[in-house]
Amino acid sequence: MNDALGMIETRSFPAVVEAADAALKAAHVDLVGYEKTGGGYVSVIIRGDVAAVKAACDAAQVAAGRVGEVVAVHIIARPHLGVDQVMPLGRTAEAKATKK
Numbered sequence: 001m002n003d004a005l006g007m008i009e010t011r012s013f014p015a016v017v018e019a020a021d022a023a024l025k026a027a028h029v030d031l032v033g034y035e036k037t038g039g040g041y042v043s044v045i046i047r048g049d050v051a052a053v054k055a056a057c058d059a060a061q062v063a064a065g066r067v068g069e070v071v072a073v074h075i076i077a078r079p080h081l082g083v084d085q086v087m088p089l090g091r092t093a094e095a096k097a098t099k100k
């Protein structure tokens with residue numbers, strides 16, 4: 001079950017690729033996607049259970065820090081379905097089914 005949402009923001013694309021790779025290798029999480037926000041900032045979004053997302057984000061922060069600048073790392077445990085109804089963060093189908 002995907003109980004948590006993890007986000008890692010870096011200041012370069014190579015750093016976010018390194019972060020995603022480390023996160024997926026460190027724990028059983030799903031890579032939802034990435035977002036380029038401009039100015040060289042890129043975020044990667046992962047989902048999984050709370051402990052796995054925490055472990056993945058910790059590994060991602062260390063790995064990305066070796067390649068570039070880590071701007072932010074944030075974990076949201078059990079995000080509200082309303083978040084997924086508006087933002088495509090990995091539970092869109094579940095959020096739409098619940099909305100009906």
